[in-house]
Amino acid sequence: MSRDDTFYITTPIYYVNDVPHIGHAYTTIAADVLARYWRLRGREVFFLTGLDEHGQKVQQAAAKAGVDPQVHCDKLAPQFEKLWRRLNISNNAFIRTTDDGHKSVVQRYLQQLYDKKLIYKDSYTGWYCTFDERFWTEKDVENGLCPDCKRPVEQLSEHNYFFKMGQYQNQLLDHIKQYPSFIRPESRRNEVLGFLQTQKLGDLSISRPKSRLSWGIELPFDNNYVTYVWFDALVNYISALEYLPLEKPASNRFWPANVHLVGKDILTTHAVYWSTMLMALNLPLPETIFAHGWWTVDGEKMSKSRGNVVDPNKMVDELGADAFRYFLLREVPFGQDGDFSLTGMVARINSDLANGLGNLLSRTLTLIERTQAGLLPAPGPMRPAERELEQATVSLLNEALPRHLEQLEFHRALEAIWHVIQLANQYVDKTAPWTLAKSASDAETLRTVLYTMAETLRCLSLAAYPVIPTSAQSICSQLGISVEFTSPLLRSKIEWGGLKPDTLIHKGPSLFPRIESKPGAKPVTESSVPSQPTLAAPTATAVSAPPAPPQITIDEFMKIQLKTARVLSAERVPKSEKLIKLQVSLGTEQRQIIAGIGKKYEPDALVGKTIVIVSNLKPAKLMGIESQGMVLAAGDADVQGLLTIQEKVDPGTKVK
């Protein structure tokens, strides 16, 4: 459908009724990742985001603030733009629907449809929801409440202009059936299909009498009315191409858009209103409308009244833009709902970013500094271990990354990148370069290992760049190379061996410092930060002092496997006051657990005890040592007592 040398991606334009939150950041970050990826692939990208400034919501917000709607929009707009700069959003344009250029395109389209008799005037009586700015029919309304937002509706009768949307029902059905990737994910496509196959599509009221709403674009054929905000807003995807500054005339090069990213709540307006508007205007439909899921916060719907709205600015301040970007796209498959918790985010930062990628970079650079005077060595012949890592790295860039990103499977793309990071860290553990450094006869092998580590990191920086652009850049500069990430680096297949021996590395500050518990620190959301379970091993620790945690269901609790374990041996982890390395028996298997109980217990006192562990916790590294589980203890920042079983119970017995 669209050409192969351009890529046009859009986000919804956001209502300026309040400051931006995590939901706005989510779509915009996802769009940015695709924009950056396609630029790497050599396409000319047009990435559009912006603001929806008309309509009742904005008018009400301005009235509440006691200012003129335009003044209100002008005051809030910079907050969105500033956030996008802080999150490293690389949009090519920023549209505001109060721009004159946009308004004139909307009026032109309205006039065209009016002239073609596709817009007509009629009277309408129905149940109106002020919040959702829409009418509902008698059968939609339950107990006088809006079926969508559950607020009371009122009966309203008025004359309005209607767009003959209903006549496109079959054409739209055919289009959705013919192009399976027009509406994604599949489950959402089926919802829209189901609706269109079972219900009659009505016409759409595209005007509002000025007596009820004045904040909008005047209808070109009747100045008693303004345009319905959705008709106005959807047109932004095309008006931007016409009037925003672009080097060459853009609409015929970029339209139809490749991807409209939207949240699941605004899929119908895009899949049905926008598509039929385009059909009426004889314009091609976008290639894909992708509806992503919604974030809850600590298991609850995010809302101002609950005080749990996640402020992306605070995330950037406290945890960094890259970490926030990574977490949002790694945590939840795009298209599904997800839950945001600070504990979850800190856990991911520590395990994936600090212990995974950060550790790989820091050990590589430290070894090159210490054993090669900071100069990247020339590798000797590759052995099977190096070939294996080379193969995994190259196929990540040439196969897995394009496959997943082009399907908008961000979490899978990240999983694939982190799989290679894990392989690389395992390769380092197995080849033990610090031991090789001790013997002159291993000098060549050491050089091979160090080169392989550095070259893997170079390739990983390319793969991870769309999601964590600042860190990717930092990896390259620490490796001593200058990489222009805005050039089409992935246009052709990536080959191993891009790093030149004798390059001088520049070890810099740690990419992702581990986040340790800071009791009393300010929370990063306005909300209550969930309390950290009193688990002794210091893996993911909350950033702030916690009020009560959200309730969980029994099913959620049952996911955690608690088992008894007998302590076989215990020793302190060198250079740590707090950590003790335990070897424990679970009856049929033996595990190594690193527990943060060293301030309370001497290792010898632990041997022989039957303790309780979380046995299905993903292994994590603490000070470079793998921990295969977690012991339970009472206490918060300081451990006060270990959970032990007095009775004679077999190790490996389930605890519930």
Ligand code: MSP
């Ligand atoms: N102005 C319209 C869009 C017009 S597009 C032509 C609008 N604006 S909005 O500001 O209310 O919402 C913008 C986006 O934020 C929607 O895609 C919505 O799904 C998303 N989110 C709002 N809350 C969200 C979460 N809690 N989680 C994820 N995204 C959510 O609708």
